[in-house]
Amino acid sequence: MAVFMTTANASVQATRRRSQLSLAWRRYRRNWLAVAGLVWVILFIIIGIIGPWIAPQNYAQTNFLYANHPPSAKFPFGTDGLGHDMLSQILWSVQNALEIAFGATLVSFIIGTALGLWAGLQGGVADMIIMRLVDFMFAFPAYFLNLILVVKFGRGMLPILMAIGVTGWAGYARLIRSLVLGMRNGEMVEAARALGATRAHIARRYLLPNVVSSMLVALAFGIPGDLTVMAGLSVVGMGLLPPLPSFGNMIAQAGSNVLGYPWLLYFPAGVFAITLLSFLFVADGLQEALNPKGGY
Structure with a gap:
């Protein structure tokens, strides 16, 4: 009998999750900007994976005979x-941006969630210490701390990823x-405590599943933020070391030549801007779709 009830409860929960996902998708697809952003983000990820294999040339290959050549069939x-x-x-650059931004966001997310x-x-005391540390991180200029860490540990892929992630x-x-504080005295959590559940079990079983939607939205907003930080480091000369390409490096190098050779700025800046907007549109769409007070 107990096995039957457990199976029945699992089936009901699975059906409920499918219903919630279906409802969220219907809300999401009503926002055409969010759908367009999702298409671009998926394309961005695909290019980040296969980009080096479909690139016409290696990023370090030079050809001085075609220096500053305008857009053409060949280029x-x-x-x-x-x-x-x-x-x-x-x-x-898409691959480098994908690796650093996604990796840094994941590092920040894991540390912040824990x-x-x-x-x-x-x-109690643990809460007070952690929140004072959070206040310090907000008060201290994160970009300045990024610069310090990059200067200390170098301008490679991993040091930049970690510098952005840990700040x-x-x-x-x-x-x-804030989400946990709103749920830790709820009936489910109190019942689990009464049955002797550990904090780890309560967090895994009752708290994390109920904050997934907010976490997804936060992640979607965090990725374009980390992309911007990565580009900002490159603009001030503390990004990836050339010849490794990045959007920030290309935009910075094009600044002094933009009047004579505008394509040096327009193409990388255009792709970068569309990517940032797409991630923001996706985050905004997720925020609306996962809002439990939203309608059909």
Whole structure:
């Protein structure tokens, strides 16, 4: 009998989850900007995976005979002052941006979620210490801290990823803590405590499943933020070391030549801007779709 009831409950929960996902998708697809953004984000991810294999040239290949060549059939996005094919540079930059931004967001998210859960569940001195640390992270210029870490540990892919990741967790921690505080005295949690459940079990079984929607929205907003930080580091000369391409490097290098060779700025800046807007549209669409007070 107990096995039957457990199976029945699992079936009911699975049906409920499918119904909620269907409802969320119907809400999401009503927002045409969010749908368009999702299409671009999926394309961005695909290009980030296969970009180096479909690029016409290697990112470091130079051809001085075609330096500053305007867009043409041979070079659809033109070339820069060293003869680098701009299309190839952008395809490689997408992969670098994807790896660093997604990796940094994941690092920030893991740190923030762990600390936020601990602060919300533990309370007392632990909560006070973690929240004062969060206040410090918000008060201290994160971009300045990014620069310090990059100067200290280098301008490689992993150091930049970690520099962005370990300075961006405070917002996630504050969000998760506030959500946990609203649920930790609820009936389900109190019943689990009465039955002797550990904090880890309560967090995994009752708290995390109920904050997934808010976490997804926060992640969607966090990725374009980290993309912007990565580009900002490159603009001030602390991004990826050349010849590794990045959107920030290309935009910074095009600044002094934009009047004579406008394609050096327009193509990388255009792709970068559309990508940022697409992630923001997706985040906005998720926020509307996962809102439990939303209608059909």
